[in-house]
Amino acid sequence: MNKAGAMFAAALLAMAVNPVSAHIVLSQPSFEAGQNYAAFFKVEHGCDGSPTVALRVQIPDGVSILQMPEKTGWKVETQRSKEALTEITWHGRLEAKASDQFGLLLKLPAKTGPLYFPTVQECEKGETRWTDIPAAGQAWRDVPHPAPVLQVTAAGAPAPVMAGNMMVNAVWSPATPGGATTAAIYATIMNHGNQPDTLLGGSTAVAGKLEIHQMSRANGVMSMRPIATGIPLAAGSTITLGPQADYHVMLSGLKEPLTKGTRIPATLTFAKAGPVQVEITVEGIGARGPSAAMPGMDHH
Numbered sequence: 001m002n003k004a005g006a007m008f009a010a011a012l013l014a015m016a017v018n019p020v021s022a023h024i025v026l027s028q029p030s031f032e033a034g035q036n037y038a039a040f041f042k043v044e045h046g047c048d049g050s051p052t053v054a055l056r057v058q059i060p061d062g063v064s065i066l067q068m069p070e071k072t073g074w075k076v077e078t079q080r081s082k083e084a085l086t087e088i089t090w091h092g093r094l095e096a097k098a099s100d101q102f103g104l105l106l107k108l109p110a111k112t113g114p115l116y117f118p119t120v121q122e123c124e125k126g127e128t129r130w131t132d133i134p135a136a137g138q139a140w141r142d143v144p145h146p147a148p149v150l151q152v153t154a155a156g157a158p159a160p161v162m163a164g165n166m167m168v169n170a171v172w173s174p175a176t177p178g179g180a181t182t183a184a185i186y187a188t189i190m191n192h193g194n195q196p197d198t199l200l201g202g203s204t205a206v207a208g209k210l211e212i213h214q215m216s217r218a219n220g221v222m223s224m225r226p227i228a229t230g231i232p233l234a235a236g237s238t239i240t241l242g243p244q245a246d247y248h249v250m251l252s253g254l255k256e257p258l259t260k261g262t263r264i265p266a267t268l269t270f271a272k273a274g275p276v277q278v279e280i281t282v283e284g285i286g287a288r289g290p291s292a293a294m295p296g297m298d299h300h
């Protein structure tokens with residue numbers, strides 16, 4: 001690597017290590033819809049060198065507060081309208097260069113997507129309003145003072161499905177950008193039988209075709225092609241289809257984009273076990289794996 005390249009890499013690394021320290025963020029930036037979520041708002045500096053004396057967090061519609069744990073040295077004040085708590089304010093003192101976290105136990109709504117918590121950081125001198133909400137097509141980082149955001153994801157992993165000795169688990173796809181006509185589908189497939197079987201293909205209402213693709217590398221370039229003979233599944237074997245794997249399921253002729261947080265019904269067909277109905281969980285664009293917890297799988 002030349003010197004400019006090395007400096008660029010170092011700059012990238014610095015960004016990766018400390019991507020959001022300038023902002024107020026949630027310590028866990030995504031969580032499942034409908035679940036109890038421990039929200040910790042991380043404050044990592046004061047306002048322009050002035051100590052923080054209050055943190056005022058707006059609670060979005062549809063979110064209820066289950067618990068407000070006591071925080072030593074801080075007093076909590078709440079605002080409500082009708083039944084719901086709409087705002088929490090912590091009063092205390094945090095030195096300008098110190099960091100701290102402010103916790104609440106929340107019940108998340110069933111709806112997936114981003115949930116913003118506009119927050120005002122009051123300091124001895126002045127305040128910073130972390131209340132900007134990115135417009136459609138704008139990234140969170142593109143606004144000067146983004147509101148802390150939680151990505152609410154689809155609840156729970158669908159249960160594994162079975163056909164004969166075949167078990168299919170964790171069927172997922174990255175979301176597709178508008179206008180895309182293809183999508184790759186991944187899954188974990190276990191052959192619990194003592195005979196080999198083959199995944200031949202299948203169908204789904206959202207695409208013209210559902211086929212098996214095989215990846216190959218020629219002269220350092222990855223390419224994929226349909227393989228009519230399907231994916232061989234040896235007796236007792238487990239195969240995980242993923243972005244790095246030899247095989248995937250490919251949808252082509254997509255009739256609508258795959259939207260994050262939705263589930264798409266599809267049928268996978270095995271040579272011996274026959275058809276099995278699955279649900280494809282759509283993850284974020286560029287996802288490398290399924291987000292929901294799945295026993296025995298490394299999903300991060």
Ligand SMILES: [Cu+2]
Pocket residue numbers: 184213224225248249250
């Ligand atoms: Cu493909």
